[in-house]
Amino acid sequence: MAAPLSDLTSWHADWKGLRVAVLGLGVTGFSVADTLAELGATVLVVAEKAQPKWADLIPVIGATLVLAPAGVVPPELDALEADLVVASPGYHPDDPLLVWAADHGIPVWGDVELAWRLRDKVVDAQTGKPADWIAVTGTNGKTTTVQLTATMLLAAGHRVAPCGNIGIPVLDAIRDPAGFDVLVVELSSYQLHSTSSMSPYSAVVLNVADDHLDWHGSFEAYAAAKARVYTNTQVACVYNTADPLTRTMVEEADVVEGARAIGFGLGIPGPSDFGVVDGILVDRAFHDERRDTALEIATVDELRERGLGATHTVADVLAAAALARSYGVSIEAIRAALAGFELDRHRIEHVVTAGGVTWVDDSKATNPHAAAASIKAYPSVVWVVGGLLKGVDIDPLVRDAVLDASGAVGARVRAVVVIGVDRQEVVGSIRRHAPELPLFEVDHDETDDVMSVAVALAAEAAHPGDVVLLAPAAASMDQFVDYADRGNRFAEAVRKHVGGNDGDDTLPESPVARPE
Structure with missing residues (x-):
């Protein structure tokens, strides 16, 4: 029995x-x-x-x-x-x-529920305690925040492992015989849906926007799954001050007595927040004199020099710093971690600049929220978009991307190249909101040809000063193995096109619809 x-x-x-x-x-x-x-x-x-x-x-x-x-x-x-x-x-x-x-x-x-129950396989020899868990979820920015947090903890001398949805199963991490002081666990809404016992040291919901609605059935169910990350949090519930829903999640969470609510955002922070003052990232949460002063973490200019200056990446840095500080990491260790940190592959990754046109791979922007953040990072964009939409309505993203506040077309996105099996939804949205915007549709489903055609069309549309941005706002499994395969094929096609361009801008024959 x-x-x-x-x-x-x-x-x-x-x-x-x-x-x-x-x-x-x-x-x-x-x-x-x-x-x-x-x-x-x-x-x-x-x-x-x-x-x-x-x-x-x-x-x-x-x-x-x-x-x-x-x-x-x-x-x-x-x-x-x-x-x-x-x-x-x-x-x-x-x-x-x-x-x-x-x-x-x-x-x-799910595997996370099982792992939490088994976390005491390896314990600290002195304290007899298993590794603490710092839990990270959100629609966009999870992996970057996990990697940043783990790097900051490592710089402070902690034995740390990033794991979970980032690619290393949490069960493998808790069974590692070397043991860790802390695990930084990336959690998807799928994993949180079936998790009930977890009690993280600290937790964050970075943001919440439409995603995975085909899996959860509704936005409300998706958001409820995300909110579970705060349940039984012990020390710090970190939330996004620009996303009121994340604050509501904290307010409604059943947490361990004494757990604090810590905000992060790009504005001036309150006395329990992380934020930005005059271009300086600061901590006003874990500071004895936080009512009147703040601790300087880094400047936006410094982050920009390290490739971390995009608005959504700055937000991720603030969230990671809040999690690390909740664990006692010093400001000096956080600065050291940022000095050597590099973004993951396929996250606003610069491919090449040629002929005045910059090519950027953000294949990891697999939902509208992530794609919107990526587009806002550049002033003039030729946008490569599309894939498997996962039941998400892409119309709000398209409207905000192609129209400025006054309703003018082409203020930021100058042309669009649409790929993927769900491309008709994207095409239809663009035609409704900006019928005069140059629009190219890659009417081709063969994986080997999709990106070569898309890149050729984007090159035709791009002018010096433009960024050709792969920010699909969709999953990749319709035409590619995963988002990494999609990004790699984009970069390969870009390098072939740039390297083989001898000045003849004639587009090769390809099964596409011409711009309208």
């Missing part, structure tokens, strides 16, 4: 005999199966498909793999009589397998 799930809150609890169905076999699914098998549970992995590198290891770790079409409950799953289902983040709440679990009264966890 397996122990009740309510008793399974430690690595050292008795997990033997627990029957667990693991849904999905990617990086996350394998980390779940491997962890549970190590604990002695009976593990059945159910997946629609599996890469050989994971599938071949399942019998080695003592688990069983069943491949079944999407939505089909295989007989092996019924026969398992599972005590628990652990689902990978890609499974929608209305997936037939999760509906099956609900109908059978089987609890469903």
Whole structure:
């Protein structure tokens, strides 16, 4: 007889005999199966498909793999009589397998819930404590903020690991035999949806805008999932002063007594905030004399010199500094961290400047909120946009991008190149708001050709002084492996075009619609 799930809150609890169905076999699914098998549970992995590198290891770790079409409950799953289902983040709440679990009264966890319960596998030799968690979520800027925070903690001498949705499963981090003082955990709305026990040291919701509505079903459900990150926060609930919803989330959260609300934003900060005064990033939250003075972190000019000067990146720096300061990191360590920090690939990444035109890869702008921030970073843009919209209405982004405050067209975005399977929604929006704006549609779905055509069209539209900006505002899986593949193909196409341009601006024959 397996122990009740309510008793399974430690690595050292008795997990033997627990029957667990693991849904999905990617990086996350394998980390779940491997962890549970190590604990002695009976593990059945159910997946629609599996890469050989994971599938071949399942019998080695003592688990069983069943491949079944999407939505089909295989007989092996019924026969398992599972005590628990652990689902990978890609499974929608209305997936037939999760509906099956609900109908059978089987609890469903995600990898983060499991990891939190098992976090004491490795503890500090002196204190006997497991690593603290600093939790980061938001529609845009999560990975940059996680990396910044981890770099600041490292500069202060802490043993730290960035993990979670950033690419390193949190279960792998908590099982690392070297151990850590603190984990900086990037959390998606998918992961938070199935997390209930976590009690982070500090947490932040960077911003909230329409995204993943196809998964959650509504903006309200999406926002509610994000808000869960503040539940049981111990020390600091960091929120965005420019996003009132994040403040409301903090006000409504059930936190550990004594936890503080700490704001960050680009304006002049209040006495519990981080902000900007006369071009200087300052801390007025973790400072004994915060009523009257502030601690200088860095200047906007210094950040700009390091490639961190875009408005949304400055906001990420402030959020990361707030999280790091909540953990006791000194201002000096934060300055040292910023001096050597570089943005992740495909985040407003400069590709090349040639002929007076700058080419920028922001393939990581996978939703309208991220794309809007990217567009605002440049005065004159040829915008490459489109992909898989995930149920999000792109019309507000298009309207704000192509029209200025007076309703004039082309004040910032001078031309648009549209790619992706959902391009008709983008094209239709542009035609409604700015019919005279130069518009190119890449009517081509072959991955190998999409970017070469898009780049050629963008080059035709661009003038000296323009930035050709890949900010898709959409997911990439319609035509590419992921956002990195999309960005790499864009950069490769740019370099081929620039390197092969001998002065002849004639566009090669390609299946496109001409600008209107």
